[in-house]
Amino acid sequence: MATPVRHMQEPSVWQKCKMGALMGGGVGLTIGFIFGSYSILRNGAGPRGFLATLSQYMISSAATFSFFLAIGSVIRNEGDIPPHLQPLSMQFASPLVRSRYEGAMRMRARWEAEKARQQSADS
The missing domain is CATH 1.20.5 (Single alpha-helices involved in coiled-coils or other helix-helix interfaces)
Incomplete structure (x- = not known):
């Protein structure tokens, strides 16, 4: 008995955007932790304290990376153009x-x- 062939469906634009945002958020948190910790060790925690300063570094870095990776993952579309849009393109x-x-x-x-x-x- 033959097994049915399953075709993988390409992720939608929204799924690509979410995936890029999540990956960018993870990378941004890590980079923010590294650079924030370095900055705190070098310059001190400042008037807000260690945790508030470090979280500000991490959140701002995560938001920036998340934004750009979400956009980049949507722009970098590896799929073919649908047949009904090829003449227009x-x-x-x-x-x-x-x-x-x-x-x-x-x-x-x-x-x-x-x-x-x-x-x-x-x-």
């Missing part, structure tokens, strides 16, 4: 980008034809 692309895209599509078509030829030769 090609309309606004520069001629250089368009020629590269067309070349890549021709190369992909040649690879598919070669795969089909090899499969028919093997059969």
Whole structure:
């Protein structure tokens, strides 16, 4: 009995944004702890005290990293453009980008034809 093939679904834009924000928050907290601790050891805790100063470093660093990684993870979209949006994207692309895209599509078509030829030769 054949097992059904499961296709993984690509995460949505919102899921990518949340994932980037969470990763950025973790990195930001760590970096804020390191630099905040160094700053406190070097310059002293200041009038607010050790914990308030360190938490300010950590929260501001986490917010900054979180913001930029959330945006960056949405911008860096590795998925293909949906078929219904490809003509629109090609309309606004520069001629250089368009020629590269067309070349890549021709190369992909040649690879598919070669795969089909090899499969028919093997059969």
